[in-house]
Amino acid sequence: MRKDFDTALLIPIGSSQEKIYGISHLFEHILISEIKNTGGFTTEDYIFLYGNNINFEKFLDALMKIEMDKINLKRQKDIIKKEIERNKNARNEKFFKKTWEKTIYEKSPLGTVKSVEKINIKDLIYLKEEVLNLPLYFYNKRNKLNVINGKIINRKSNGKFCILFNKNFSYEDILYKVIYFKNEIEKMFVVEKILQLKNPERYIQISEKREMNAFIMEKNCLFPDLCEIISLREKVLKNLKKEIYQIRQNFLEIALNELESIYFYNIPWDERIDRLFHVSNNDILELINEIRRGVK
Numbered sequence: 001m002r003k004d005f006d007t008a009l010l011i012p013i014g015s016s017q018e019k020i021y022g023i024s025h026l027f028e029h030i031l032i033s034e035i036k037n038t039g040g041f042t043t044e045d046y047i048f049l050y051g052n053n054i055n056f057e058k059f060l061d062a063l064m065k066i067e068m069d070k071i072n073l074k075r076q077k078d079i080i081k082k083e084i085e086r087n088k089n090a091r092n093e094k095f096f097k098k099t100w101e102k103t104i105y106e107k108s109p110l111g112t113v114k115s116v117e118k119i120n121i122k123d124l125i126y127l128k129e130e131v132l133n134l135p136l137y138f139y140n141k142r143n144k145l146n147v148i149n150g151k152i153i154n155r156k157s158n159g160k161f162c163i164l165f166n167k168n169f170s171y172e173d174i175l176y177k178v179i180y181f182k183n184e185i186e187k188m189f190v191v192e193k194i195l196q197l198k199n200p201e202r203y204i205q206i207s208e209k210r211e212m213n214a215f216i217m218e219k220n221c222l223f224p225d226l227c228e229i230i231s232l233r234e235k236v237l238k239n240l241k242k243e244i245y246q247i248r249q250n251f252l253e254i255a256l257n258e259l260e261s262i263y264f265y266n267i268p269w270d271e272r273i274d275r276l277f278h279v280s281n282n283d284i285l286e287l288i289n290e291i292r293r294g295v296k
Contacts, residue, residue: 005039006141007054008255010263011047012134013127015109016211020127022080022111023119027127029076035062042109044100045210046263050252056138056146066128068121081113096207098169099178099216105209137263139255145262159183161287163294164212168219175219176203179294180212184287185265186275188215191287193236198224210264215291223292229284240276 013024025042031049032038038051049059087093087110100106138146161184169176181188188206195204195217202218224232247253254269261269 005050005052005252007051007059008139008252008259009049009056009059010137010139010259011049011131012045012137012263013047013131014043014045015107015111016044016104016209020119020123021107021115023123023127025109025111026076026080026116026119027124027131029080030066030068030072030124031063033072033076034066035059044105044107044109048256048259050255055140056136056148059138060136060148063128064132068124068128070121073121073124077116077119080111080116084110084113084116095171098171099176099207099214101169103180104211137259139258141251145258145268147262161187161290163290166294174203177217177219177294179215179291181215182212185213186272187279187283187287188213190233190236190240190276190279191284191291193239194224194229194232194284195221195288197232197235198222198228208264223288226281226285229281229288233279233281233284237277244273 013027015021015024018024024047028040028042028047028049031047032040035049035051035054037054038049040047040049042048051059087108093108097106097108135147138148159182162182164180164182166177166179169178185206185208192204192206192215199218199221202221204217204221205215207214207216247257257269261267261272265272
């Protein structure tokens with residue numbers, strides 16, 4: 001991401017919530033085409049927009065005044081259809097489709113050529129009115145975060161680690177195990193980093209979403225004992241300090257983390273960082289044992 005932006009907006013709609021498949025992504029393209037000096041992307045959980053010298057009032061005013069004309073609609077549909085064609089054979093697209101298959105996150109935020117083609121101006125106007133009644137999450141370079149409009153849904157972020165379900169899948173002749181879980185995501189990030197150090201040749205990754213997370217690992221990974229955990233934890237925390245420092249050098253990375261933290265968990269990003277550095281060796285061992293039981 002470029003570093004020369006100073007404002008960001010998170011709109012809480014994405015492919016996991018939309019009633020018409022692909023409409024969030026199309027709406028994002030129309031917003032960017034209508035609001036000068038902006039960029040953005042759409043995920044399963046939200047639309048993320050960023051720009052220069054745009055305060056929240058300008059964003060909101062532009063959002064309210066956007067006109068859905070047929071010429072621009074066709075132009076944006078054509079752009080998206082090319083984007084879909086470019087990505088349909090991408091490894092990440094196929095891999096994460098396998099990962100999230102048969103969950104609320106199985107649909108790609110891009111949409112499909114057929115679903116995007118069916119969307120009309122009336123659909124977009126209805127979505128625009130819906131968006132204007134949602135909480136909108138705004139962040140600017142002065143480190144000010146505001147949530148405006150709508151009512152924020154209180155979310156518990158301090159529950160115990162909970163495995164929802166798990167599954168196996170094969171991709172490119174490699175077997176993977178996925179554990180879908182909720183809560184204690186910061187502890188799980190530390191566990192992820194420790195297991196990556198323990199298994200440098202194997203794929204181990206957390207995919208974080210608002211309603212659930214996926215812990216993905218190649219089969220037959222090795223698990224550390226307590227002595228190894230103590231040693232690896234020190235390396236992980238040292239590396240995390242460097243990663244966080246790098247993130248803090250990039251406004252958009254900071255904004256995305258701040259906005260996601262509030263939207264996903266109702267807590268500031270700094271509080272999540274603090275939790276990372278208070279994960280104990282026993283916490284890690286306990287979660288690793290949970291994972292071991294989950295992958296059997």
